[in-house]
Amino acid sequence: MTTESAAASLGPALSGRRRGILDRFGDRGLYLITLAAAIGSVVILGGLTYKVIDEASSAISSYGLGFLTTSNWDPVHEQFGAAQLLYGTAVSSFGALLLATPLSIAIALFLTELAPRGTRTPIATLVELLAGIPSVILGLWGILVLGPAMQSTIEPALHSALGWIPVIGSLFGGEYGIVGLFPAIVILTIMTVPIVSSLTREIFTTVPPTAKEGALALGGTRWEMIKTVVLPYSRPGIVAAVMLGLGRAVGEAIAVSQVIGGAPGIHANLFLPAQSAAGQIAAQYLGATGPATAALAYLAVILLLLSVVFNAMARILVRAVQQRASQT
Amino acid sequence: MPRSPGEAESAPRPPESQTMSGPPAGIEEMHATRHVRLEDLNAYYGSNHAVKDVNLSFEPGRVTAIIGPSGCGKSTMVRCVNRMHEEIPGARSDGHVLLDDVDLHASNVDVVSVRRLVGMVFQKPNPFPTMSISDNVASGLRFTGTPRGEISDRVESALEGAGLWNEVKDRLSSPGMGLSGGQQQRLCIARALAVEPDVLLMDEPCSALDPVATLKIEELIGQLKEKVTIAIVTHNMQQAGRVADTTAFMLDGELIEVGPTDKMFTTPDDDRTEQYVTGKFG
Numbered sequence: 001m002t003t004e005s006a007a008a009s010l011g012p013a014l015s016g017r018r019r020g021i022l023d024r025f026g027d028r029g030l031y032l033i034t035l036a037a038a039i040g041s042v043v044i045l046g047g048l049t050y051k052v053i054d055e056a057s058s059a060i061s062s063y064g065l066g067f068l069t070t071s072n073w074d075p076v077h078e079q080f081g082a083a084q085l086l087y088g089t090a091v092s093s094f095g096a097l098l099l100a101t102p103l104s105i106a107i108a109l110f111l112t113e114l115a116p117r118g119t120r121t122p123i124a125t126l127v128e129l130l131a132g133i134p135s136v137i138l139g140l141w142g143i144l145v146l147g148p149a150m151q152s153t154i155e156p157a158l159h160s161a162l163g164w165i166p167v168i169g170s171l172f173g174g175e176y177g178i179v180g181l182f183p184a185i186v187i188l189t190i191m192t193v194p195i196v197s198s199l200t201r202e203i204f205t206t207v208p209p210t211a212k213e214g215a216l217a218l219g220g221t222r223w224e225m226i227k228t229v230v231l232p233y234s235r236p237g238i239v240a241a242v243m244l245g246l247g248r249a250v251g252e253a254i255a256v257s258q259v260i261g262g263a264p265g266i267h268a269n270l271f272l273p274a275q276s277a278a279g280q281i282a283a284q285y286l287g288a289t290g291p292a293t294a295a296l297a298y299l300a301v302i303l304l305l306l307s308v309v310f311n312a313m314a315r316i317l318v319r320a321v322q323q324r325a326s327q328t
Numbered sequence: 329m330p331r332s333p334g335e336a337e338s339a340p341r342p343p344e345s346q347t348m349s350g351p352p353a354g355i356e357e358m359h360a361t362r363h364v365r366l367e368d369l370n371a372y373y374g375s376n377h378a379v380k381d382v383n384l385s386f387e388p389g390r391v392t393a394i395i396g397p398s399g400c401g402k403s404t405m406v407r408c409v410n411r412m413h414e415e416i417p418g419a420r421s422d423g424h425v426l427l428d429d430v431d432l433h434a435s436n437v438d439v440v441s442v443r444r445l446v447g448m449v450f451q452k453p454n455p456f457p458t459m460s461i462s463d464n465v466a467s468g469l470r471f472t473g474t475p476r477g478e479i480s481d482r483v484e485s486a487l488e489g490a491g492l493w494n495e496v497k498d499r500l501s502s503p504g505m506g507l508s509g510g511q512q513q514r515l516c517i518a519r520a521l522a523v524e525p526d527v528l529l530m531d532e533p534c535s536a537l538d539p540v541a542t543l544k545i546e547e548l549i550g551q552l553k554e555k556v557t558i559a560i561v562t563h564n565m566q567q568a569g570r571v572a573d574t575t576a577f578m579l580d581g582e583l584i585e586v587g588p589t590d591k592m593f594t595t596p597d598d599d600r601t602e603q604y605v606t607g608k609f610g
Contacts, residue, residue, distance in 0.1 A: 117417050210454040214516070217412055218468040219444035219523060228467055232458035324457075 052304060055297035062291075067298055073264055073280070075288070080295035082302065084264035088274040089303075091181055092256060093249035095270070096188030101242050103189070104197035111197075112204040113226060124201060131194035139258030142187045147178030147259060155182065155271050173269030179261035182270040187255050192245035199244065203237030203321065204230055240317035247310040251303060253278035277303055354482065355489030355521055358555035360388035362428055362445075362526040364409060369423035371404050371413055378404045379421070380581040386527065388557045391549060393572030393589070395565055397610035401581040402561045403451075406529045409559070410446040411439050427526065444472060446527040447520035447556075452536050453512035455504035455519075461487075462500040464515055468523040482522055489555070490518035491548050510541025517548065521556070528552065530560040534567065546571050565605055569593055577601045 016024060053060075059067070063080060070081025107127060111120050155176040163169045207230050215225035231238075253276075261273020262283060275283075277299045285296055364386040371379035379401040386392045394402040407413040408421050411432065425432045432442050455464050465483045474482065483500075487493040492514045496507070504515055513533060520528060530549070534542040549558060549571045562568050568575050569589060576586040577596075585598045596602050604610050 208454070208457065210450060210452055211457055213412065213415070214450065214454040214456065214519075215467070216415060217410060217443055217448040217450075218471060218519065219440055220468075220471050221440055224471050228459075229456055232456075235458075 049304065052297055052300050056294055056301045059291065059294035059298040060301070063295070063298070067295075068302075071264075071266065073295075075292040078291045080291070080298075082277065082295075082299055084266050085275055085277040085280045085299065086302070087266045088181065088184075088260060088264065088276040089250055089278065091270070091274070092184040092188055092260065092276055093246055095181070095185035096192055096249045097242055097246055099185065099189040100192040100196055100245060101238075104193050104200050104241070104245075105238065107193070107197040108200035108204050109226060109230070111201050113222065113230065124198070127194050128198050129194075130190065131198075135191065135252060135255040136258070138187055138190060139255035142183055142255065142259035143178070146183055146186060150180075150183050150186075150271075151176045151178050159271075170268040171270050173271055175269065176271050177261070177273060179259050179273050180271050181260060181274045184256050184260040184274075184276070185270070187259055188249045188252060191252060191255065192249050195248055196241045196245040199241035200234070200238055203234045203241065206237075206321070207233045236317045237321045240314040240321070243310045243314035243317070247307045247314070250306050250310070251278055253282035257282050354485035355524070355555065356485065358524055360526075360553065360555055360557045362388055362557050363426075364446075364527055364557060364559070365424075365426040366405070366409070367424040367426065369405065369408055369421065369425065371401070371408050371421040372419065373404075373416065374418040378581050379408065381423075382578075382583045384576055384583055384586060386557050386559045387574065389554060390573035391553045391571050392559045392574045392576060393568035394559065394561045394576045394578060395563070395568050395604070396578035396584075397604070398563065400578045402578050403531050405578070406448075406531055406559055406561055408433075409527070409529055410443050410448050412443075412448065414439075444468075444523055445525055446529060447523065447525035448529045448531065449513070449516050449520055449533045451532045453509055453516050455507075455512050455515050457505055459504055460501045461496050461504050461507070461515060464504040465518045465522050468519060472523055483518075486518040486522035487515075489521045489552070490514045491544065491551075492518055508541070510537050510544060513537060513541070513545060514548065517545075517552075521552075525556060527557045527559070530558065532561050532563060535563065542567070565593070577604060579604070 012018070059080065063070070067080065067082050068086065069083050070079075071083045072079055072081055073084070074080070111124050111127075115123065155172075158172045159174055159176075162172045163174065211229045211233070212225055215228045216222075220228060256276050257279035260276060260279055262275050262279065263273040264275040264280070265272065267274075281296050281299055281303075284292070288296055366382050366384045369379055369382045369384075370377065382405055384392075384405075394406065396402050404413060409425050409432070413419050413421055421433070423433070427442075427445065431437065432446070456467060459467065462480070462483050465486050466479050469479050469482055484493060484497075487496060492511060495511060496515075504512065507515060513536075517528075517533075534545050537545065546567065549560065552558060553573075560568075560571065572589045574586065575589045575592040577584045577592065577598075577600075579600055585592065585596055585601045587596070592601060593605050596605065
């Protein structure tokens with residue numbers, strides 16, 4: 001009897017009707033708003049992919065995979081091939097990573113293992129600020145400062161230092177210019193170093209301190225400790241960081257189109273102008289009509305595919321690193 | 329870090345290990361000969377005075393145990409011997425740590441050389457995470473530039489010395505992290521022994537291990553004390569009783585009392601030692 005009467009008197013208090021409308025439906029509203037935001041990003045990605053493929057469909061059906069291996073880009077005669085542009089993208093991106101990877105590892109090692117503790121955070125912040133510079137400003141710097149220096153000093157010096165070596169020497173030919181593949185490589189290096197180095201730095205901080213202590217206590221120098229413990233442990237993570245940097249370099253259009261020269265071509269000499277796929281889209285989309293638009297969309301599909309592949313590979317590697325870190 | 333100027337001039341380098349001078353003899357041929365003497369040793373973490381004016385000797389052929397409640401400075405004290413203490417940001421020390429007659433804290437002594445003569449085993453087994461069993465043991469040998477041809481013999485000798493050879497001889501190239509906790513700790517002991525140190529410091533080496541694995545390590549300590557001068561930090565008084573010839577008791581950074589283990593556990597001179605060993609605190 002007593003319990004029933006107690007339940008009867010508590011019923012209204014526990015039904016929630018005494019709470020205000022906002023109070024009662026706040027959680028539900030929050031859920032719906034956040035759900036919409038999450039779904040929105042998925043819908044935009046899906047819609048974007050669909051639209052790009054749709055735009056490209058006529059070019060894909062008429063040129064097929066031959067698009068990747070044909071060279072000329074001739075809107076007047078409606079002949080399109082992406083080989084020169086993909087060459088420009090591949091050389092500028094891989095060249096940039098060839099420079100950015102050792103540089104980034106060096107920065108990350110300095111900041112995690114070697115620099116005086118008080119200076120680590122300020123330097124890391126400055127390196128990351130580099131990532132915040134708008135790419136169009138980097139491109140402008142490339143035209144105004146880097147290009148002339150390349151033409152007058154850096155390229156002639158590289159030519160005389162490396163030009164005589166068989167095979168490799170042909171990369172550093174005897175013609176110099178303000179614009180070209182090499183300035184594009186340098187600009188992309190500056191753009192990827194902050195990303196790759198900050199990711200690498202985070203990976204280095206996950207190395208178990210007990211293992212590092214073990215190497216030092218065994219009579220290892222700092223370099224031997226890095227070589228024995230830090231680098232081997234971080235290897236998959238470094239590869240993931242480089243993949244993400246590659247995704248950034250492949251997709252960069254503005255800064256590259258400012259310094260690469262805008263002249264599609266396949267040639268070993270890095271000092272000559274070229275064009276990248278992203279640069280071509282940025283430079284030509286506005287004036288393009290019909291088949292040219294479809295061909296540019298086809299290029300976009302290729303870039304989209306590349307960035308998905310690089311990101312997926314990076315993610316798989318990061319997951320492997322995290323799983324291993326949770327085991328130790 | 330304040331050092332001893334007078335000592336520094338007369339003390340060139342740590343003595344060459346007796347086993348380094350001849351052809352590689354292996355763990356079987358090692359003999360404990362070196363004394364370690366701590367003189368007026370102080371250690372700090374920033375403003376925290378963790379070790380206060382400690383004077384203590386580790387004798388060759390005898391195991392010295394350092395006991396005391398958590399935070400009493402016993403680990404810090406042994407980490408001063410191989411100068412791992414100074415790796416911690418804000419940490420410093422003063423006083424002398426003599427290996428025979430050379431001050432390891434003198435300004436002209438090379439810290440890497442110190443650690444090649446004074447090995448260390450840590451609280452938690454710490455095999456190098458990406459390395460195989462044999463590469464773990466070989467890593468110190470690679471630091472010292474041991475000729476490639478000698479490495480596999482010395483790896484075998486070190487694993488035998490650590491009582492692990494028979495358990496791992498058929499899987500030397502499998503990952504060190506795949507071993508059980510006790511095996512990992514013996515792998516770390518093998519790794520330290522491989523470079524044939526004069527002194528072996530053990531910082532609570534069994535605190536992460538089960539009783540059976542603990543017993544194996546304790547038996548191993550009994551075998552190794554003839555080969556290398558051993559100091560062991562332990563929070564486990566029974567363990568000190570089982571393995572140590574000499575026991576030192578520390579409290580709040582001070583060395584309260586040191587003496588033969590039997591005496592320390594039955595008739596210690598200091599009341600605080602008696603209270604600690606009879607379980608009244610800690």
